[in-house]
Amino acid sequence: MPELPEVESIARKLNDGNGNPPLPGQIITHATISWPRHIAIPAVSTFRRNIRSRMVESVGRRGKYLVIKLDRGTLLLHLRMSGDLYITPPGAAKGPYEHTIFHLDSNWQLRFSDARKFGKIYLLNSPEKILDQLGPEPLGPTFTxxxxxxxxxxxxxxxxxxxxxxxxxxxxxxxxxxxxxxxxxxxxxxxxxxxxxxxxxxxxxxxxxxxxxxxxxxxxxxxxxxxxxxxxxxxxxxxxxxxxxxxxxxxxxxxxxxxxxxxxxxxxxxxxxxxx
DNA sequence: CACGAGACCTGTTCGC
DNA sequence: TGCGAACAGGTCTCGT
CATH class of the missing domain: 1.10.8.50 (Helicase, Ruva Protein; domain 3)
Known part of the structure; x- marks a missing residue:
């Protein structure tokens, strides 16, 4: 599902909460990963270790990437063909395609659902390495x-x-x-x-x-x-x-x-x- | 440089 | 009803 408008809609919803707790300000206590190939960079063991106790600062978008800035590092998520990202309240039943779950200190969860498993997740110190390979933002000032x-x-x-x-x-x-x-x-x-x-x-x-x-x-x-x-x-x-x-x-x-x-x-x- | 084919995956819908 | 083929929001790699 994800082209620019869908990714932008997801980013705005996570940022504002929209009735749910906004993601910025929340702390990721740890992540549960049941399809390790979703993690593109770094190695899964490193990813698990470095994602612990990170605070979310903001949620944005660049091209079709969701860009989640943390107090240390940046999380990039690409939804590819069938990915979705949303937060769920404490105790919510687990869906069949929610292969990566970020546990939050509020006891809500940020869930990455992806039936076809094409999605990719990156935890990077320098996200520009990937984002700078993209062309201009169609709705931005450089697209003249x-x-x-x-x-x-x-x-x-x-x-x-x-x-x-x-x-x-x-x-x-x-x-x-x-x-x-x-x-x-x-x-x-x-x-x-x-x-x-x-x-x-x-x-x-x-x-x-x-x-x-x-x-x-x-x-x-x-x-x-x-x-x-x-x-x-x-x-x-x-x-x-x-x-x-x-x-x-x-x-x-x-x-x-x-x-x-x-x-x-x-x-x-x-x-x-x-x-x- | 530009293109097509094949991979990567799973689920739904279509055609016989 | 059943079953295989076709199709699905994306991108990467390889061969021509």
Whole structure:
């Protein structure tokens, strides 16, 4: 479930509490880890030792990473395909996919649930080593139109694959990329260096509009994995194969690009428009 | 450099 | 109803 809006929603909820005790200020007494491969760095034994008695200072987000600053070190969590992170009250029944549990001094628990076990957890002194490999934040001040334009032109990749490349731009995944390309009326297979100035401006706006709408809806809930948001009700193309395009009525098509299901309107998003 | 295929995992849904 | 195939929010590595 986790693209930028979902991760942002999780971070805000943990930070503010939202009816539950806020995470900042709480102390992690220890962690229970039942799927050791979730711990990417450091070695699991070191992780267990160093996470003890750490106080949480803040919860934030960079790209699709949750960034939990501690009084010593920083916890990075990547939810990948099926991860979720939430706090539970004392005595809450254990769910089947809660493979890592952080025990808090309040007797609440911070639980990392991950059915597919693709998620990763890092405990680092210098999180920049990982976070600096990410491209700009789409909703931040460094994502300027001029910068976006020059970087698009310096590559010749399919635009959808490039937008999903986290080192190019941090936070877009399969859902929000399809939705943004639809909004900008750009075919997902167009080469990044062939986009016109007008298309780039449309896309730049569409990316931010789509992500902001997603955040406003607290992200998207799909299937059984994430139940927090409602953006799925605003999907225009994602998982709407065969349904009429809301702009022109043409049935939405699904193709495979870079091994990912890709949804678009074959009429609004033309592949062969830039020349002749 | 850019792409496709295969891995990593498990659960749900689809098609016959 | 049953059973295998296809599919799922992500990313890494390898071969071409």
């Amino acid at each position: 139109l001029a910068n976006f334009q020059s970087r698009l032109r310096s590559k010749k990749r399919q635009i959808k694959a490039l937008l999903m490349d986290q080192s190019f731009l941090a936070g877009l995944g399969n859902i929000y990329t399809d939705e943004a390309l639809f909004l900008a009326k750009i075919h997902p297979r167009l080469r990044s260096n062939t986009l016109t100035d007008d298309q780039i401006k449309l896309l730049w706006d569409a990316i931010r509009t789509t992500l902001e709408d997603g955040i406003r809806a607290n992200g998207a809930s799909i299937d059984w994995v994430y139940r927090g948001g409602s953006f799925q009700n605003q999907f225009k193309v994602y998982q709407r194969t065969g349904e009429p395009c809301q702009r022109c009525g043409t049935p939405i098509e699904r193709i495979t690009l870079g091994q990912r299901g890709t949804h678009f309107c074959p009429s609004c998003q033309q592949e062969l428009t830039n020349d002749s």
